[in-house]
Amino acid sequence: MLLVVAWDGASFELLDGWMGSGELPVIADLKRRGAWRRLRSTVPAVTFPAWSSFMTGATPGRHGVTDFTVRRGGDYAVHFVNASYRRLPSIWSMMSSAGQRVGVYAMPATYPAEPLDGIQVCGFDTPLGASGAAGFCHPPELADRLSERYGGLAVGGPPQTRIDEGWHERALRQMRETVRLRTRIVTDLLKEDRFDCFVVHYGESDTASHHFWQFHDSSSPFHRGGHTLGSSLREVYRELDAALGELLDAAGPDAEVMVLSDHGSGGSSDRVVFWNRWLADLGLLGFKDNAAASIPFSAVRKAVMRVLPGSLQPWLFARLRPAAAALESRARFAGIDWSRTRAYSEELNYYPSVWLNLRGRERAGVVSEAEAPGVLDEIATAALELRDPWDGHPVVSRVRRREELFSGPYAHRAPDLVFELAEPAGYSYCAASSRGGRERASLRRLVPAEMTGARGTLMSGTHRAMGMCVLAGARVTPGGFDDAGIEDAGATCLAMAGLEPGQSMDGRVWKEAVRLRDLAPSEPAPAEDPRPYTDEEESVVAERLRALGYLG
Numbered sequence: 001m002l003l004v005v006a007w008d009g010a011s012f013e014l015l016d017g018w019m020g021s022g023e024l025p026v027i028a029d030l031k032r033r034g035a036w037r038r039l040r041s042t043v044p045a046v047t048f049p050a051w052s053s054f055m056t057g058a059t060p061g062r063h064g065v066t067d068f069t070v071r072r073g074g075d076y077a078v079h080f081v082n083a084s085y086r087r088l089p090s091i092w093s094m095m096s097s098a099g100q101r102v103g104v105y106a107m108p109a110t111y112p113a114e115p116l117d118g119i120q121v122c123g124f125d126t127p128l129g130a131s132g133a134a135g136f137c138h139p140p141e142l143a144d145r146l147s148e149r150y151g152g153l154a155v156g157g158p159p160q161t162r163i164d165e166g167w168h169e170r171a172l173r174q175m176r177e178t179v180r181l182r183t184r185i186v187t188d189l190l191k192e193d194r195f196d197c198f199v200v201h202y203g204e205s206d207t208a209s210h211h212f213w214q215f216h217d218s219s220s221p222f223h224r225g226g227h228t229l230g231s232s233l234r235e236v237y238r239e240l241d242a243a244l245g246e247l248l249d250a251a252g253p254d255a256e257v258m259v260l261s262d263h264g265s266g267g268s269s270d271r272v273v274f275w276n277r278w279l280a281d282l283g284l285l286g287f288k289d290n291a292a293a294s295i296p297f298s299a300v301r302k303a304v305m306r307v308l309p310g311s312l313q314p315w316l317f318a319r320l321r322p323a324a325a326a327l328e329s330r331a332r333f334a335g336i337d338w339s340r341t342r343a344y345s346e347e348l349n350y351y352p353s354v355w356l357n358l359r360g361r362e363r364a365g366v367v368s369e370a371e372a373p374g375v376l377d378e379i380a381t382a383a384l385e386l387r388d389p390w391d392g393h394p395v396v397s398r399v400r401r402r403e404e405l406f407s408g409p410y411a412h413r414a415p416d417l418v419f420e421l422a423e424p425a426g427y428s429y430c431a432a433s434s435r436g437g438r439e440r441a442s443l444r445r446l447v448p449a450e451m452t453g454a455r456g457t458l459m460s461g462t463h464r465a466m467g468m469c470v471l472a473g474a475r476v477t478p479g480g481f482d483d484a485g486i487e488d489a490g491a492t493c494l495a496m497a498g499l500e501p502g503q504s505m506d507g508r509v510w511k512e513a514v515r516l517r518d519l520a521p522s523e524p525a526p527a528e529d530p531r532p533y534t535d536e537e538e539s540v541v542a543e544r545l546r547a548l549g550y551l552g
Helices: 012-020 025-033 047-056 091-097 142-150 167-192 204-216 232-251 275-281 297-307 310-320 324-333 372-385 486-496 535-547
Strands: 002-007 035-040 069-071 078-080 102-107 118-122 197-202 256-260 264-273 353-356 396-401 417-421 428-431 443-445 461-464 466-472
Touching: 002 232, 002 486, 012 025, 012 232, 012 264, 012 466, 025 232, 025 256, 025 466, 035 486, 047 091, 047 486, 078 324, 078 535, 091 102, 091 118, 091 197, 091 486, 102 167, 118 142, 142 167, 167 197, 167 204, 167 232, 197 232, 204 232, 204 264, 204 461, 232 256, 256 486, 264 466, 353 372, 372 396, 372 417, 428 461, 466 486
Parallel strands: 002 197, 002 256, 102 118, 102 197, 264 428
Antiparallel strands: 035 466, 069 078, 256 466, 264 443, 264 461, 353 417, 396 417
């Protein structure tokens, strides 16, 4: 049996010290007797594209899930995506087609559930409140059966609608309880059924890194003194390590195990970049003259959140926002005068990037194909010359064009330029909305009210490009190996299940780290047409992504 345990946001930079001090004995033992390597995440290094790359063994330009959203034709608009937008089969569906029994529990970017020989419980992107859990599990009756037995499914995280006094203590307690319940459910499933492969995801490590970095790192610009949470991030990982031990016991002594993450984690800076204001200062973007007088939906939402009980906020916004994609599109693009704009940014905190307002692609595009290379060069040069006003160092360390980073039939879904940012004192620059031109400086420092981690503010921890992987079992060659891509981990899992990765996969099998028998051909099922969220489902998912800090 192959057991795959996903620790979202984990990295050796975090784990090594705790393993060395004996606080994470289970993962330390796996690393000592197994193969380990750092894993390069996708661009951007976030949940949906990264885990989709693992589960397909392919890069985002090939599987099609390049972000939480996808652009809608030539309009300045986005749609929220789900697993049905993934254009390549998952490794567990290929295992299932080959007659193997599989289990998948709480993995993100898996809704709606696939019909597998086995079971599947989808992750946090399931619109539970809107759909009555339709499509949440396979087989469908599994949700009720598990809920009746355990009192819940343990796929959600702590509510993040309002970060008030005592929230961090409550969140820590709830995350530990959720880890224990999810582990109990999965260990019972492993003991009571037979599986050839079982995959379980833990998002608590990512949530803890986002919200508890300020306590973990006393040098963090977000650090607050006078608290008792200095060990909170470590406590979450100790809980995960204990859970890993229980999973290994349930899987049995002959099980092979892979523990991996989709990206790493690090600290956020209090320095924030407003990319559309920067483009406007370069003369490449124009704001509407009346933009400053408009009141965006985000301002209304923040005002309501100050007075509305947290438990009612998701319910209210699911009903106030029957077209969440349209409102998200307005939040990203409102206030821009497209007739005076040659380039623009979606200003996503996790994805510093720029699109050209290209004629023939964008509805109101002004840049011709012939002009595009020159405009891209102009932006790239200006980005590399951008200096931090507080230390004089470059803000952008590297600029890459789409074709350097992406290949495949869905590469066009990526921005034209992607920036790699410097990390002043080891902390990542933040990004935020220029609010239709109301921000008057392209760089400034955050004020305390913008650093709480509540929705609409920024969090003390953010993502890093390098995750981790540990692989152990009878066929595994112990030792450290060179860095690899997360798509390679997926291809290797499929090969360990005895199946040859198909031509659709970019991933490379780690033959240097695992001894494999002759592999049988895999038979990928054709992708079906995407099944978009309904308006109500989309509203629920949008609020969940916003609560996690991925939307403004």
